[in-house]
Amino acid sequence: MKSKKKKEVLFRHKVIKWFLLHFVGPIYVRIFGFRGHRYSLKHKEPHLILANHMSGHDPIFIGMAFDVPLYYVSTEMIMNAGFTSHLLRYSFNPIPKSKVLPDIATITQIKRVMDQGGSVVVFVEGNLSINGATAEIPLAIGKLAKFLKRPLLFYTLHGVYLSNPRWATTRKHGPSWGSVTDIMPYSDYQNMPVETLNNLIAKKIALNAYKEPKIYAYRGKKLAEGLERLLFACPQCHSINTIMTKNDHYYCSSCGLDATYDEHGYLQAPSMKRQDLVTLDHQVKFAYQETLLNNKTYTLKVEGTLFYTYERHRRKQGNFHLSVRQEALHLVIGNNEQSFSYETLLGYAIQGKNKFILYLKNQPTILLIFDEKTSRKIQSIKIIIQFYPNTK
Numbered sequence: 001m002k003s004k005k006k007k008e009v010l011f012r013h014k015v016i017k018w019f020l021l022h023f024v025g026p027i028y029v030r031i032f033g034f035r036g037h038r039y040s041l042k043h044k045e046p047h048l049i050l051a052n053h054m055s056g057h058d059p060i061f062i063g064m065a066f067d068v069p070l071y072y073v074s075t076e077m078i079m080n081a082g083f084t085s086h087l088l089r090y091s092f093n094p095i096p097k098s099k100v101l102p103d104i105a106t107i108t109q110i111k112r113v114m115d116q117g118g119s120v121v122v123f124v125e126g127n128l129s130i131n132g133a134t135a136e137i138p139l140a141i142g143k144l145a146k147f148l149k150r151p152l153l154f155y156t157l158h159g160v161y162l163s164n165p166r167w168a169t170t171r172k173h174g175p176s177w178g179s180v181t182d183i184m185p186y187s188d189y190q191n192m193p194v195e196t197l198n199n200l201i202a203k204k205i206a207l208n209a210y211k212e213p214k215i216y217a218y219r220g221k222k223l224a225e226g227l228e229r230l231l232f233a234c235p236q237c238h239s240i241n242t243i244m245t246k247n248d249h250y251y252c253s254s255c256g257l258d259a260t261y262d263e264h265g266y267l268q269a270p271s272m273k274r275q276d277l278v279t280l281d282h283q284v285k286f287a288y289q290e291t292l293l294n295n296k297t298y299t300l301k302v303e304g305t306l307f308y309t310y311e312r313h314r315r316k317q318g319n320f321h322l323s324v325r326q327e328a329l330h331l332v333i334g335n336n337e338q339s340f341s342y343e344t345l346l347g348y349a350i351q352g353k354n355k356f357i358l359y360l361k362n363q364p365t366i367l368l369i370f371d372e373k374t375s376r377k378i379q380s381i382k383i384i385i386q387f388y389p390n391t392k
Contacts, residue, residue, distance in 0.1 A: 008093060008109065009116040013069040016091050025064040032057060032171075033163070036065035037179040039153075046114040047153040047183075048145060052134050052205045053123035054160035056352070061178055062121060062155055071113045072121045073097050073106065077351055077367065080314045095120065098347070098359065107144065114150055121155075124205050127349065130230055130379070131281040132161045132209035132265065134202075142198035145189065152184040154204045161209040162218045162265045165277075166353065167229035169372075172263075174218035209265065210276040217263040223248040224261035228376045229353065231284050235259075236272055238287040241377060285383055292326075292387050300324040300384055302374050306333055308364040309357075320368065324384045329358075348385055350378055 029036070034057075041047060049070065051062060059072050069092070076096040079085050088094055095113065097106040110120050122144070124137045145152055159176035182204055189197050227250055228243040237255035244251045250259040250267060259269035268274035292298055306320040323330040329340045346359040354375035358366040370378065 005112065007116070008071070008113045009069070009118040010093070013091070013093065017063075017069040021064065021067070025060065028060060029064050032061075033173065033175060034061050034064075034160075035175070035177040036061055037177075038065055038067070039180045041066050041068045041119055045151065046117055047119045047151045048114070048148055049119060049121040049153045049155055050124050050141070050201055050205060051121060051155040052129070052157055052207050053125050053127065054129050054132075054157050054207075054209075055164045055166070056128065057164065058123065058157060058160065059121070061157060061160070061176075065155070065178060065180075066119070068119060070121050071095055071110075071118045073110065073123070075349075075351060076311075077309065077355070077357070080309050080312055082313075085312070107147065110144070111148060114148060119153075124201060128166045128352075129161055129209075130166050130350075131278045132165070132276070133278045134206050134208075137198065137202050137205075139194065139198055141201055142194040145197060145201070146194060149186045149190070151186060152189070152201075153180060154182045154184075154201075155179070156181045156205060156207060158207065158212060159209075159216065159218075162216075165226075165230075165265075167226045169226040170220055170222045172218035172220040172223065174216050174263075208278060210278060215264060218265065219263050221247070223263070224250050224267075226353075227261060227267075230277060230379060231267075231280055232376060232380050233284045233288050233291075235267075235275075235280050235283055236269075238284075238291065240288065240291065240380065243376075288380065288383055289387055292384065296326055298326070300377065300380055302368075302370065302377050302381065304354075304368055304370040304374055306331075307367040307369070309367050310364060314367060322368065322381075324381055326388050329385075342385065342388060345385070348382065350382060354378065356381060 063070055072094050074094040074096060076098050078088060078094060079096045095106055095109045097103055113120055124141055125135045155178060157178045163174050163176050164171050224245045227245050232243060233240045234242060234252040234255060234257055236257045237252060239252060239254035242252050242254040248261050250261055257269060259267045259272060261267050266274045266276055267280060301323050303321045306317045307314040308317060317333055321332040331338045344361050346361055349357045351357055354370045356368040356378055
């Protein structure tokens with residue numbers, strides 16, 4: 001006997017969608033000042049919706065733009081967060097995906113959802129923008145589209161980054177909006193090489209928050225606080241982890257830099273010209289890599305809480321101390337010590353503001369959670385792991 005296929009698209013999703021669309025969503029969207037152009041997918045075949053990813057609220061913003069339930073490809077971490085995960089599964093049936101690992105189960109579920117009439121949303125970059133510009137997209141996006149053979153709908157979010165930067169501790173107040181920028185039937189790309197399709201997708205969802213046609217102000221309190229999560233090294237003297245922020249000021253305790261983050265998202269000081277965060281992010285990363293190249297014994301030390309994660313649950317292991325070195329990652333949990341060479345890493349990813357995920361060969365996935373102070377080192381951890389293996 002043939003096994004019965006799992007039902008992915010359920011009637012309750014329509015009921016919940018209707019309730020959110022008419023009651024909860026408008027209040028939420030009004031609070032955040034978001035204006036999304038509506039588009040009807042009723043009585044149309046399922047679409048693969050491809051979008052840029054600028055804030056943690058993006059699924060809600062996009063959901064309010066369409067009149068049918070949408071099924072989001074989401075990080076697998078939302079599936080093992082206890083009651084919250086259960087509620088999300090019941091209400092929206094998100095499709096779990098590892099941030100860095102190929103997952104045939106994810107592709108299978110996407111196809112099953114679309115075969116049952118559901119439209120699927122993929123945030124093409126796979127992660128939130130940290131500096132206000134879209135990142136490179138994986139080649140797998142083009143392959144996925146070619147496999148599904150469905151219309152591609154491109155949805156672009158604007159103003160969302162400057163109103164709620166990933167690094168920030170507070171929200172800024174200013175306009176944000178989203179719109180359908182293009183729809184491509186399968187016949188338009190069926191004969192297109194995957195690489196060409198990928199480049200086309202990247203171009204259609206590309207966005208730089210500092211190159212919008214019209215410049216808006218994003219006002220609020222504590223505008224600069226949290227910026228050291230992004231610019232963890234001083235743009236002026238390149239000292240590492242010497243940055244502090246307060247209100248709209250960005251300080252370096254090493255060289256005395258006192259810069260101001262303004263309402264348009266730029267950093268400026270008497271000793272430093274006004275620059276956007278995309279440019280400064282690239283400068284800081286380059287300077288940091290120079291430091292790593294010239295200091296082979298450099299070690300970054302962080303601490304926090306460690307969890308082992310499984311498909312639908314996570315298990316707390318306790319507090320950890322992590323040393324990130326040129327030769328390996330050295331992890332201490334209580335009396336237990338482990339070292340992981342970079343060759344044993346299948347991948348790594350940042351989640352939110354304070355979580356770092358390590359994917360290891362033949363071991364459970366490790367979730368590291370930092371407090372607010374330690375989370376300011378999270379970008380520097382990622383850069384070290386990217387950089388050191390390439391210098392051997």
